[in-house]
Amino acid sequence: MSDIRVLVVEDEPVAAAAHGAYVGRLKGxxxxxxxxxxxxxxxLLAEFSAAGNPVExxxxxxxxxxxxxxxIARRMRASGLLADIIAITAVRELNIVRSAVSIGVVQYLIKPFTYATFADKLASYQQFREQLGAGSGGARSGASQSDVDQAFASLRAPSELPLPKGLSTSTLxxxxxxxxQQQDAVxxxxxxxxxxxxxxTARRYLEYLADAGTVSRTARYGAPGRPENEYRWNRG
Amino acid sequence: MSDIRVLVVEDEPVAAAAHGAYVGRLKGxxxxxxxxxxxxxxxLLAEFSAAGNPVExxxxxxxxxxxxxxxIARRMRASGLLADIIAITAVRELNIVRSAVSIGVVQYLIKPFTYATFADKLASYQQFREQLGAGSGGARSGASQSDVDQAFASLRAPSELPLPKGLSTSTLxxxxxxxxQQQDAVxxxxxxxxxxxxxxTARRYLEYLADAGTVSRTARYGAPGRPENEYRWNRG
DNA sequence: ACCTTCCATGACCAATATGAACGCAACGGT
DNA sequence: ACCGTTGCGTTCATATTGGTCATGGAAGGT
Structure with missing residues (x-):
């Protein structure tokens, strides 16, 4: 899959350069x-779009x-530009956030932010894209309600928040x-x-990793008794 | 807090009445x-908006x-209508979902759905609104990144609807x-x-899906032995 | 040194797939 | 037509694991 093409819109030259560099560091x-x-x-958006090389x-x-x-978002929508938007701002007004959501902003970053936060938001957006694009090799893919829910869920902000109570970083x-290190599911x-x-304890941490999307959880069948959950590290 | 005003857009009279009744049953x-x-x-949207009584x-x-x-969504955005949109459709195409998200659809419901699913989606939207409105003392509201993240999370978090006893989500x-993935009935x-x-176990889950209308059930004759039920995924 | 906070533990109860046993409905030969 | 055969539908007890609660002990702050 080709890279996701990104346009950075920022008036302050220093910040613009920083954000551009951040994007360059990210795979995909x-x-x-x-x-x-x-x-x-x-x-720029119109030009790229006319050239058949639209910004996504x-x-x-x-x-x-x-x-x-x-x-800008409103005008983009009016002209039919379908690029997704991640808002970056120092303004912390909640009604702005509301309006931004209804115009179709998929993520909202508040300045100043660290590279980790930035990478996290873009990674979740990337995962969202992959889940919708992974239509199981067909021209016509039927998505179920749970598929759509799952895609929406990956747009949800993950785990930069402090760890839930009862978990420690060292054990995690x-x-x-x-x-x-495990090849197979355990x-x-x-x-x-x-x-x-x-x-x-083991289960609690595995469960947390599964919710965070770091590992995937499947059931193991074939033996009597309640089915055993098995966990597998998500690669790529 | 006053109720959230809802407009139902649906061409089929039966469905329109049903959705309207659903809305009426919900508090808030x-x-x-x-x-x-x-x-x-x-x-209608323009009229309500001009009357100072906008649809939300x-x-x-x-x-x-x-x-x-x-x-419709695009024209709404072009005219500056800020109402949020929950898409309701029988079309399960993933690229439609993608476009819908970038235009600002906050939720995506696939027909047919039960009242429980419907109520669930609207409840999560309501929670999103409350989280953003909680600090609204005017311009004073300083939202942190985690506040915004949490609001986004409640908007897109998949809610787990209760399953009948004896069934697990992962197996389902x-x-x-x-x-x-099956083309033919199995x-x-x-x-x-x-x-x-x-x-x-397989039969129990297939029966559940058949009752929920997700798969259809027919009998298979021609072989010795008791006739076998065969199940087929319902498309469109 | 005491108190608070936090995390891992052990034990309990609840949940859920399995296997076997029984019953049922269509098939096919007599 | 009748009846044995066949293979699935259905039910029930059982085997294990998942989930939760209260407890113990360690780490850090006062």
């Missing part, structure tokens, strides 16, 4: 261009010299390290044995 | 009107006689995934072999 994304104000952003994602600053970010790292009991922790 | 929502096609929907949420069918739902997903025994589970 490529920087299509940079625009210092709303007019040039719209012009816009990192849009809300505070621009000529137009507000929301106006140990579990992650072990899971990474059960909670096997993790318990391998790491010498209790079944409850 | 009130039905502002119903429109049978795109033109009347846009007109549109339940938008994608398949309408005059305009496609995506076109496995069966659904397998059924979706028997419970074939599902058993393919997924490695027991005949009893």
């Amino acid at each position: 994304f490529s920087l299509a261009g940079t625009a210092p104000d709303g007019q040039s952003a719209l012009r 994602l816009v990192l849009l600053d809300m505070n621009l010299p000529d137009l507000h970010g929301l106006d 790292d140990a579990v992650k390290e072990f899971m990474k 059960s909670a009991t096997e993790v318990m044995d391998a790491l010498g922790m209790s079944r409850v | 929502f009130s039905l502002a009107g119903t429109a049978p096609d795109g033109q009347s929907a846009l007109r 949420l549109v339940l938008l069918d994608m398949n309408l006689p005059d305009l496609h739902g995506l076109d 997903d496995a069966v659904k995934e397998f059924m979706k 028997s419970a025994t074939e599902v058993m072999d393919a997924l490695g589970m027991s005949r009893v």
